[in-house]
Structure formats: structure tokens, C-alpha cells
Amino acid sequence: MLTYDEFRGRSAFAKEELLAFAYGRLVKDPPEHFHARLPAPPMLMLDRILEISANGPRGRIVAERDVHLDDWFFQCHFLGDPVQPGCLGLDAVWQLLGFYCNWRGGVGSGRALGCGEVEFFGQIRPRDEVVRFEVDVRRYAELPAAGAAMVIGNASVLVDDDEIYRIQKARVGLFRDIHYPDFPLPSERSRGGKMERE
DSSP: OBOHHHHHHOSOBOHHHHHHHHTTOSBSSOOTTOOOOOOOTTSOOOSEEEEEEEETTEEEEEEEEEOOTTOGGGGTSSTTSOOOOHHHHHHHHHHHHHHHHHHHTOOSEEEEEEOSOEEEOOOOOTTOOEEEEEEEEEEEEEEGGGTEEEEEEEEEEEETTEEEEEEEEEEEEEESSOOOTTTTSOOTTSOOOOOOOO
16 A cells, blocks of 8 residues: 555556555555545446656656456457457547546546547557557646645547557546445445536
């Protein structure tokens, strides 16, 4: 486990640390409202963060995921023509941006907020080796009055060093008081729907 200061001071994270973050066990002294998580496997689309840095409101993230012949999506998408769904590459970028918000000091539960243009001009197949995500953080901001933080970034997704996707203006926010820790029990947060904007 890391202290919160150690977490915020790191410039790279190994797979074990990303898994610990997904299960809420990486930071031993989190601040109040620190509820964000990465998805747990099989939805975790990252194996390591090679670089994470900030420069004012901007920053950079570089991460990788190893491709495996038995990845769950190759078993169903598509039979006889296995290919990783492009939406999972976009989700990996959202996962990285949510992690970045926490690393920068934002608190709350992470939610994808959308993206601009997405271009797919390649594919990920079972015999490929490594997918790399290069994210250029264009803006990070904390919104204390709203109890939120937000990040916007542009990303390139590469497989074995060939760029195959481009994603513009991917957006993620952290929000307080929306987490649902008592799942699967019914509670005031056990239903979704439209989130109110202030």
C-alpha cells in the first residue's frame, strides 16, 4: 500500500498497483470522498502505466495492455473473426483519464462524460502483442463548488507500435456523493438515470 502522498508522487504504476486501485486497496490513507476505482478484470483494460505527469492544467499518460489469445472478447467478438471491440480501446482511455483525475488530487467517483471524434483505422487481433495508449491531457480542473473534478484529453491507441485509433476530447469527471457502496442491496443510489447538472 502507498500513502496518499506517495500515490500522488508516483510517475508510473505496475499491474499489481492498478489491481489494488481497482479493489480500493492501493492508498492506505485516502482523503474524504476518495471513492474512485478502476474497473476490475475483465473490464480493466490496462496492465501498466509507464508514464504519468502534469504540467499546470496539462499532462501526459502512457500505458500498455498485453494482448492474450484467450482474452474474453476474442471468444465472442466475432466467432470466426476475432477482433477487440473498438469501444474497449475508448474505455481504456476513459479509465486512464479517471485515474489521472485521482492522481492529480480530485476525489469522488469517476464517470465517463463523452468524447469528440473517434477514428478507427486499424484493429487488434489475438496474435498481436501490446496495445499502447498515449494520452495528451489538454485540461484538468477541480470544481470545488460542485464537488467535482474534470479532465479532457486527446489519445492515440497503438498496437505493436502502429497507430490504429485516434480519440479527440475524451472527457471524464469525478463526482462526490454518487457512489453505491452497499451494492447489491437497494438504497438511494441503487438506480441510475440522468444526473442533475448544476
